[in-house]
Amino acid sequence: MAKWGMVIDLNKCTGCGECVTACKVELNVPVVGPEESAKGRTLLCMDILSTYEGEFPDVKMRTLPRPCFHCEHPPCIKVCPVRATYINDEGIVAQIYPQCIGCRYCQVACPYTVKYFNWTKPEWPEERGAALNPDVSVRPEGVVEKCTFCVHRLQKAKEQVAVEGRELREGDYVPACVESCPTKAMYFGDLDNPKHMVSQLKKSHRAFRLMEDLGTEPKVYYLSEVE
C-alpha cells in the first residue's frame, strides 16, 4: 500500500500564498467574513506560517506552508469519540463530516493545530449557485474539518487508472496545493515507493519534519533553506 506524503522545499517556496488560495477553492472552504474573521475563525486547511528571526537590520523572515501533516501516529484520531477522524491504510488522515459530533477534541489534541471548526453555517453568495467543486462535499456547520490531502483526487485517479487499465503513476494524484504551487516547491507521492520523488527527497540531508520529538511521524517533510 502506498504511503502518501508531501515534501515542501523551503528553498523554493517564496510564501506567495497560492497554495492557501488553491486549497480554499478546491475544498470549498467557506469565506467567513470580516466579523467572524476578527474573532479568529478563519478556515485555512492550508496555511502559511511566518516568523521573523533577529532584529533590525539583521532580520530574516521565514515562511512555512502548513498542510495537515497526516501523522503516521496521529494524536487526533486516538481521542475522537465517534471515529469521525481516522487514518486509512494509505496513511491519509481524514475527517468524516457526517459522522463528526463537533466536540473539537481532535482539534484540541493536534499538536500542530491544523484542524478547524465550522463555527457558523458556510455561506456563498446566491449568485455563485453551483459553482463549487463538485468533488468535495460542502461542510455543514458544527463539524471539524481539515486538510485531506485532497483524497477525492486519489479516488478520481484510481477510477481513471482503472478505466485505463494501468497502475497508479506518480503525478496521477496530487493535492490542489501541490498542483498549483507556482514555484514547484511542493512534491507529492508515495513515500514508500523508491521511484517517487518524495521518497528520494525525504532522505536529503536538508529534510526535516516538524516536532519529530513528539513521535507523531508526520508524512510532510520540509527541505530546509540553503543559506
Place this chain on the structure above:
Amino acid sequence: MEISRREFLKYLGITTAGVSLTGLGCDSMWSVPDEVFEKIGGAPRIETWETSVCGLCSGGCGIKVRLIDDIPVRILGNPLHAVNRGGVCPMAEAGIEALYNPDRIRQPLQRIGERGEDKWQEISWDEAMQTVVSRLQGLREKNAAHKLAFFTGQDNNLSSRLNERFMQAFGSPNLFVFDQSKPSTVATYLTQGHKSALAYNFKDIEMLINFGADFLDEGPSPIRFNQLYSEFRNRGEGRNVKVVHVDSRLSRTASNSNQWLPAKPGTMAALALGIANVVIKDGNYDKRYIKTHSFGFDDWRDPSGNSRIGFKALVEDNYYPEKVAKITGVPARRIVEVAREFGAAKSALVLAGGQAINSSNGVYTLWAIECLNALKGNYADNGVISVPKAPPFREPPKINVDRVAANGLKRPDLLQSISDICFADDAVAFLPKTMLENQPYQIQVLFLANANPVFNAVNQSDFAAVLEEIPFIVSFSSSLDETSVYADLVLPDHVYLEKHDVAYSVPMVDFSHFGMQQPVVAPLYNTRHTGDVILQIAQSLGGTVASSLPWADTKTYLDDHLRGVYETGAGTIFSERMDEDWLKFLKERGWQVFEYSTFDEFRQVLLDKGGWWNPFPDPTDFRRLVKTPSKKYEFYSQVFEEEIKRHLQTTKVSKDEENAVLQKWKVEARGDLAFLPHYEAQKLRDNEGRFPLQLLPFKLITNITGEGSNLPMLQELFGLLTRNYWQSWVEINPETAHDHKISEGDMVRIISPKGSLEVVARLIPGIMPGVVYVPFGLGHKANGRYAKGIGVNPYEIFLEEFDHLSGMSSLTSTKVIVEKGNRKEMA
C-alpha cells in the same frame, strides 16, 4: 491503530469518507444535506477545461478554467503559458468570484441621485447607447471633439488599442492610462533618448541588485517573479543568482533575496552612486562599453571649451561609502561588499521599482540606478537588457481623420499645458490641476474604463472634485467602484471570463508574446464587451469614425490582428514538451515549428493552447535605439538640456533661465550636477518635528491592484502572512513602537497633516525604525459589499507630493504621527 480502510468504510456505510465523488457522498444514515450540497448533486458533471488570460491585473497570466457542466468552478495556471508557466497568484485563483460577484452590474445604469450618491435606475442598452451617441454627436457638431476624454486602466491588450484608435478617429488627444504597474521610462529617456519599456533576461545573470521593487507582491505578473526568485536560488551549486534587495521594509521580495540592505526611504540614489563609487574605484566596470558607447563618464569639454564635470569625478568625489552610509543608514562595509561582488560578477543586473520610482527624487534615483547597469555594460549587446518587440499583429487600416477630428487632434492634451512638470507621459496625477480650472478647455464627456483614480491616486479628492464638474461621464466598469459612482451612465463590461481579448507585452518580459483571452462562459448578465460598445458607438457616429473602426465586433477586430501573426509565421503557439532550447534548436536549423493550413485552424489552436510567443527574439541593438544628441549612452544628459531648451522654446538657454526652469521642476541641483544622476535629499514637511515618522504604503500579492477587494476570498486572505484578514494594519518596528508606547495589536491612529487612519498595530522587526507601513488595497468607499468599509486606504492621508520631472506621485514624502487609539483589537 490500524483500520482497514475498506472495511472501515463498509462499516460506516459510506463510500467516500466525507468527500463525495458521486451523489451526495454522505450516507443517508447520518447526512443532513445542505441546500448547497443538493445543488451540486444531480447534474451529469461533465468536466471541461478552457484556457484564457487572467484580467485582474496587467500581468496577463495564462489561466486554465475548470468547468463542470459549463459552469466555471476553478481557475488554475496555464502550464503552457510562457509568462507564468502554470503558476497563478491568489488573485487569479479567486477570479471565479469576480464572475459570480453579487454586486456586479447586470444592466446599464443611469444615475438618478446626486453625483456620487450611488442611486441608479436600470435602463436598456438601446436607450443608453442613444444617450451616449447623441452626446458625442453634439461634441462633433460643435467642432469640439477634443472635449471627450478617456481614462483607461491597463493598456497592454488589444481592446485598449481599440480605445486609442477610437479616440483618434473621433478626434481627441485626451486618452490617459492609469496603470500603476507601468514602469517609468523617464530615466531611460534622459540617458538614452528613447522611451521604450525595457525587459530583462535573467537567464545568465550572476547577481541582481533590486532597488525597492517589490516584484514578488506587486508584479508586473508577480507570480512570474516568484518563480524567478525561487529559481535564482535553485540553479544549482555555483550557478545561483545572488540577489541583494534595497528597501526600508523587509518585504517578501527582500526576504527571498540573499541580502537585505535597508536604506532610508528616498536615499536609494545615494546608495546606487555609492556602489558606483566602489565599482569605479576598483575599475570593475565594462571599460570597453563606457569608452565607446557612453558620454559624460569622464570630464569633458563642451563646444565652447568649458570644462564639464563627468560621472566618474562626481561619484568619486561625492559618494564614497562612508558618506553614503551616513545618508542611507547602510553600513559602509556592506556597501563595499555588495559593490565588490557586483563589480566582480560576470553578468549583473540592477532593477528598480516601488519607492525608488515613487518618490519626489524618483527620476534621479532611477537614473543613478540605471547608471549601474551602464557600468556593467548591460545596454550593450550582452542580452541582459532588451526592448522586446510587440507581436507581429497585422497593422489595422489607417485611421481616417475628418476635419472635426483633425481640429480636435491639433489641440494640446490636458497635460501639455502644465508647465511645472518636465515629462507629462506618466503625469496623470496632475490631471486635476488643469481640469479643475478647465484649462486649456473644459472636458464635456468623460469615458472611464478600468481607471479608478478616486481610489488609487494620492490626490483622490481632487479627482472626485473633477468628476463632480464634468457634464457627462460614462463608465464601462463592471462594478461600481469609487470613480464609477460619479458616472451618469454605466455601460457594464463583461467580466474577463466572459470576453474576448488579446493580452500582450507584459512589462519586463523579454520575449514577445500574447495570451488569448476568451469567454469561458456565456455572459451571465445583460452586459456588453466594452470593445463592442466602442465599435457600435463608432458605427452610430458614422462618417470617418465608423470607417476607421470597420469591425463588426471585437472578435473580428482581434482576428484581424492575429492574421498578421499567422501570415508571418513567426514564433510559435504555446505547446507541450517544447522547451525554449528545443525550439531554438529547430529554429536555428530553419524548421518552421508548426504549420497551420488555415487561419481558423491557427486560431483554434491558439485558443486551445492559450497564446503565442517568440522564444528567440533578435537581440536588441541599443546603438540603433539610443537617440541622444551624442548617439551614445549619456551619463551626462544632453537630452535633459534639450528638454529645457524645448520647454523654453529657445536654442540658447542662459544660466538664469535654466535655473528658473530647474526651480520650477523642484530640482535643487544647479549647473552640471542637474544633468548628472545625483542624490537630492527629500524635503519632508514635518512641522517642527510634530510628525516624527515616515509613512509608506506597500502592496500584497493577495490584492495587487486594490481592485480585488470585492472578492471575498482575497479579503479573507489579505494579510495572509501577518494574519490580518479583512483589515488594514500598520507595520512598525518594535523599537519605534516602544518609543511611541504602542504594543502589538493596539488600535492606533496614524495622523498626517492631511488626515488620519485608524488601524491595528503590528510590531515587525523587518521594518526600519522611524518608518511605518500601511498596506494598500483596502478602504474602499464603494465597489460592493465585500469591499466597502473594510480597512483603510493609506492614500487618503498621503500628501500630494510629486516628482516634478516625471509627474509621478511621491509616496515617500508623508510624515505622520502614530498615536495609541482607544479600543483594543479583538482577536
Place this chain on the structure above:
Amino acid sequence: MSERQHSTFEDEQLIRPIEQTGPGFYLMVAVLVGVIAFAGYTYIRQILFGLGVTGLAQPVSWGFYIINFVFFIGISHAGTLISAILRLSKAEWRRPITRMAEVITAIVLAIGGLHPILDLGRPDRMLHLFTEGRLQSPLLWDVTSITAYFAASTVYLYLPMIPDIAILRDRGTRPRWLYEFLAWGWRGTEHQKKVLERAINILMVMVIPIAISVHTVISFIFSMTIQPGWHSTIFGPYFVVGAIFSGIAALLIVMIAFRKAFDLGKYLKLIHFQYLSTLLLIMSFLWFYFTFAEYLTGFYGHEPNEMRVFLYKFTGDYAPWFWMMGICNFLIPVVILVNPKTKKIPGILIASISVVIGMWLERLIVVVPSLANPRLPYPTGIYIPSLTEWSLFAGGVAVFVLAFMLFAKLFPLISIWEIQEGREKSVHAVAERLKSYLPDPPSEQLLSEELGNRR
C-alpha cells in the same frame, strides 16, 4: 393525635421545611426559573445558529462549557466521597453533614455531566456516541465513569434516606404515595437495619474508587493529549485534590446557607464547620503542594512550549486570573482558617466562596492557556466568552440551586435517623471505642507490687 405526635418528636425542626412553605421559597423559585428559562433560550439560539454564538474560536476552541464541566464535576466530589470517607473513618461529627453532601453530588453531577453536550457542534448526532463510540477516547471514559458515579452516588444518596422517608411516610406527609413508594416497606426491624447497613458499607467502599476515577478520567481528557501544560502525570491526583477541595467549599457554603434558611443551628454547630474547614485548610495546602509541584516541573524543565504556556499564566494575558486563583485558593483560606479568631462561620463562608471561585479559575487556567498558545507560530488567541456562555453558566448554577431547594422541600436535609442513632447508640459506642484506643489499665497484681516496692 397527630398534634401530640408532632410536638413530642425530637427532630421536628428537620421536618418542618418539608411541611411548611413560605413566600420566600416561591420568590426564589420564580427567580431561578427565570434564569433557567433565559439559559434555555440562549441554548436554543446556539442550536439554531451554531457554536458561532459563543466566544470560542481558533485556537481556543474549548471554553466555558468544558471549564464548567470540569468545575461542576469537581464540586460533585463534595458529597459522596467526603461522606463515604467520613463514614468509613467513623467520624461521628459527620452525622448532620452527609445527606447534604450526597445531594450536592447527585445534582451537580447531573448538571456537569450534561455540559459536554452544550459544547457539541452537532448535538443532534449525540447518538453516534452509542452507535459508533470509540472507547479509546478519554471522552468515552468520561461518559462511562460519570454514568457509573452518577448511578452509584444516587444509590448512595437513596439508601440512607430510606429510614427518613419512612418517617415522612408515617407522619403522613404529602405526597404520601411518593414516600410510600420510596420507603420500600421500611419498618426498621433488626433484619432491615442489618440489610441496609451492609449495603451502605459495601457502597461506601465502592463509591470511593469510582469517585476518584471520575475526576482522574476528567483530567485524562487533558493529560492524554500531548499539549504543553496538559501532558502531565500529576494531573489525575491534582484534579482529584482540586475536586475534593472545591467540593468541601461548596458543601460549607450550602451548609451555611441552609443553617440560616432552616435555622439549623442546633444541628450544624460551629464545631462541624470548624472540623470541615480544617479539612478545607488541609486540602488548600495539598492543592498548593500539587500546584507547586506541577508548575515547578514545567518551569525547571524549561521546555520552550511548556514555558510559553507557563509564562502566559504567570506574566502574560492570564496572569491576573492565575494570581487571583492563587489568592483565592491559598492565601485567603489559609489566612482565615489558620487564625482561630476568624475561623468562625462568616470567615469560613468567605473562605469557601473564595475557594469555589478560585477552583473555577483553576479550571479556566488549565483549559484556556494551553489552547491559546499553540506550538507553531499561530497568533495567540484571546478568549472572551459571549453572553450565551455566561447565561448557560448562570443557568447551570440556577439549576443546581433550584434542584437543591426542591430536594429540601421533599426530604430532610439532615439525616434524622443518623442523628438519632448518634444520640442513642454512638455516645456509648464512641466511649467504648476510645477506651480501646487507650492503653489497658494496669492489673491488680502489678499495682500492689508497685505499692509494695514503694514501701
Place this chain on the structure above:
Amino acid sequence: MKNDKIIFWLQIASVSWIWIFVLGVAIWILNLIRVAHKINDALNASVGISIVAIPVFFTLAAILTYVFVGLQKDKHQGDVRTNQTGGIDSSWRGIK
C-alpha cells in the same frame, strides 16, 4: 389494600429499571467492543474499559436489589400507623 399493590409493582418496576439501565450500559459497551473488533480499531482499549466498567454497574444493581429484597421481608411487621411513639424511632428503640 389496592393502593399498596400498585406501589409494590411500581417498586418492582423501578428496581427492574435499574437492571435495564445496567444491561443497557453493558450492551452499549459490548457493542462498542464488537465494532472495535470488526474494524480492528482500538480493541484492547475497549476491552480494558469494559472489564472495569461492567462489573461496577452490575454490583450497583445487585446492591440495590439486595436492599429491596431484604426490606421486603419485614414489610408488614408492626403496623406503624397505630404506633403511638410515632415513626420509625420506635423501632430503633425496639432494637436497643
